[in-house]
Amino acid sequence: MAVTDIAVVGYAQTPSSRRARESEVQLLVPIVTEALQRSGLDRREVGFTCAGSCDYLTGGPFAFVSNLEAAGAWPPISESHVEMDGAWALYEAWVRLQHGDIDTALVFGSGKSSPSIPAEMWAQQLDPYYLAPLGVDPASLAGIQARALLDAGKATERDFARVVVRNRRNAKDNPNAQVAGDFSVDELLAAPYVRAPLRKHDLPPVSDGAVAVVLARGDRARALCERPAWIRGLDHRIEVHQPGMRDLTTSASTTLAARKAGYDGGPLDVIELSSTFSPQELILRDALGIDADSNVNPSGGPLAANPVMATGLVRIVEVAQRIVEGTASRGLAHATGGQVLQHNLVCLMEGD
Amino acid sequence: MSASTSKQNLVPKENLVPKETLVMEHLVSLTYSEELTPVLDRYVDALIDGRIVGHKCPSCGRVYVPGKGYCPICVVPTTAADEIEVSDHGTLTGFTIITPVAYYGQTETEPFVYASVLLDGSDSNLGGQEIVGVPHDQIRSGMRVRAVWKAKTDRSAEGVSNRGWGSVSSVIDAFEPSGEPDMDRAKYEEHIF
Numbered sequence: 001m002a003v004t005d006i007a008v009v010g011y012a013q014t015p016s017s018r019r020a021r022e023s024e025v026q027l028l029v030p031i032v033t034e035a036l037q038r039s040g041l042d043r044r045e046v047g048f049t050c051a052g053s054c055d056y057l058t059g060g061p062f063a064f065v066s067n068l069e070a071a072g073a074w075p076p077i078s079e080s081h082v083e084m085d086g087a088w089a090l091y092e093a094w095v096r097l098q099h100g101d102i103d104t105a106l107v108f109g110s111g112k113s114s115p116s117i118p119a120e121m122w123a124q125q126l127d128p129y130y131l132a133p134l135g136v137d138p139a140s141l142a143g144i145q146a147r148a149l150l151d152a153g154k155a156t157e158r159d160f161a162r163v164v165v166r167n168r169r170n171a172k173d174n175p176n177a178q179v180a181g182d183f184s185v186d187e188l189l190a191a192p193y194v195r196a197p198l199r200k201h202d203l204p205p206v207s208d209g210a211v212a213v214v215l216a217r218g219d220r221a222r223a224l225c226e227r228p229a230w231i232r233g234l235d236h237r238i239e240v241h242q243p244g245m246r247d248l249t250t251s252a253s254t255t256l257a258a259r260k261a262g263y264d265g266g267p268l269d270v271i272e273l274s275s276t277f278s279p280q281e282l283i284l285r286d287a288l289g290i291d292a293d294s295n296v297n298p299s300g301g302p303l304a305a306n307p308v309m310a311t312g313l314v315r316i317v318e319v320a321q322r323i324v325e326g327t328a329s330r331g332l333a334h335a336t337g338g339q340v341l342q343h344n345l346v347c348l349m350e351g352d
Numbered sequence: 353m354s355a356s357t358s359k360q361n362l363v364p365k366e367n368l369v370p371k372e373t374l375v376m377e378h379l380v381s382l383t384y385s386e387e388l389t390p391v392l393d394r395y396v397d398a399l400i401d402g403r404i405v406g407h408k409c410p411s412c413g414r415v416y417v418p419g420k421g422y423c424p425i426c427v428v429p430t431t432a433a434d435e436i437e438v439s440d441h442g443t444l445t446g447f448t449i450i451t452p453v454a455y456y457g458q459t460e461t462e463p464f465v466y467a468s469v470l471l472d473g474s475d476s477n478l479g480g481q482e483i484v485g486v487p488h489d490q491i492r493s494g495m496r497v498r499a500v501w502k503a504k505t506d507r508s509a510e511g512v513s514n515r516g517w518g519s520v521s522s523v524i525d526a527f528e529p530s531g532e533p534d535m536d537r538a539k540y541e542e543h544i545f
Contacts, residue, residue, distance in 0.1 A: 021389055022389055022390070022421065026389065030429070063515070069420070070427065074425050116382065120383065129376070133378055
């Protein structure tokens with residue numbers, strides 16, 4: 001049984017931007033410092049550090065090594081890296097904390113999508129025999145997923161547009177969002193397709209950004225934070241790599257991760273989903289059994305800001321922040337990896 | 353690359369098929385484009401002007417060339433206010449003599465040197481520098497070197513990128529022996545890269 005007294009006690013994130021001129025590590029230095037300062041923890045006291053980023057995205061082998069400079073790695077520290085969203089770095093740190101010999105951890109996720117051509121680069125994430133040589137990009141796969149949803153009669157294009165309208169409206173209150181504003185469903189539906197049946201607004205923006213989190217356990221968490229955001233459950237599940245071999249209109253791995261994380265269907269004050277393409281919000285709501293009137297993505301979600309490799313960890317921060325600040329008591333954050341919701345993580349958090 | 357003999361040994365004999373059905377060529381080309389970071393923008397302007405400029409950490413005093421915009425030891429930001437000029441003379445702290453293998457994209461055909469140079473006044477090495485004017489078998493750690501600058505009209509920002517360790521190749525062709533006596537190892541052993 002997992003330990004349930006590990007909490008988020010500090011956090012910081014950069015605003016999401018179309019193109020940050022600073023290097024990835026320059027984006028990280030101020031927010032890692034801010035997250036530590038917010039928790040009151042000296043960086044030399046951190047028991048374990050774990051980062052999530054993608055060298056393909058940065059365009060340099062071992063780019064993740066220089067990111068570590070934001071944590072101050074001299075004298076040597078105990079650290080690890082995942083070539084995954086920062087949410088999985090948090091997962092590794094959470095597992096590490098359960099060993100019981102340390103009581104604090106620093107986690108960060110960062111990504112600059114601006115230097116690469118995302119459609120060209122992400123095709124390399126697919127199998128090297130059939131799909132990568134075709135250059136199938138994430139938006140095309142999401143288009144296939146959206147089409148499957150329409151064909152199954154589970155949603156309409158109007159439903160997709162409604163998701164966008166709500167997320168962009170929510171993003172107006174998020175200073176870190178990149179896309180925000182008031183739009184009407186009809187206005188959005190008048191736009192041309194970019195990957196039928198998806199329109200540009202159904203796709204996330206191309207973003208640069210970074211996020212950092214400080215974790216602590218037990219009494220240390222209570223000492224560092226007046227109202228820690230306790231991680232009551234954390235689980236991730238993965239599905240088959242080949243997108244053609246699964247039902248893209250459901251997310252069995254999300255359902256399973258939520259159950260294993262201990263989500264019992266009870267009330268949630270805040271839900272943050274890594275619904276990178278608008279139809280995915282409908283799939284994830286369905287997978288989690290979340291009502292239409294639930295408070296989903298009050299930040300605007302990835303449709304408003306999508307700093308890839310940080311996007312999932314940002315979801316955890318958006319939930320944790322509301323718990324720490326006392327505007328929410330219980331929340332659920334979701335992160336995703338791979339193409340069209342292949343790999344999913346669910347983090348259930350509560351305040352005291 | 354063709355299937356190696358050792359790989360073929362892993363396949364039972366009856367399953368062996370002609371090589372051409374096993375091999376699929378899939379060359380991947382990925383494009384990245386970005387502006388230099390503001391810190392490197394200033395660095396390259398100075399370089400073209402003939403000055404090598406780094407950042408001096410306001411906390412520990414270490415000098416990084418090029419500047420990083422922060423000190424990785426102290427984790428404090430550094431800015432244009434922390435800029436400091438260093439010498440174009442330095443010490444070769446380490447090197448590799450590379451015998452090129454004909455992999456895809458390799459243009460070198462003869463053995464060449466990759467050296468790390470610690471410029472006087474800097475605490476960080478310039479990596480991957482070419483060394484000229486000395487036979488390869490006489491290159492040694494501690495050797496004193498100086499920059500061979502390109503003519504001012506031939507200098508460009510092309511060789512400086514946000515990746516890697518601050519190449520100067522579009523401004524400085526190589527480093528050559530300066531004729532000064534070798535540096536005492538104790539003076540650079542904390543700076544080997």
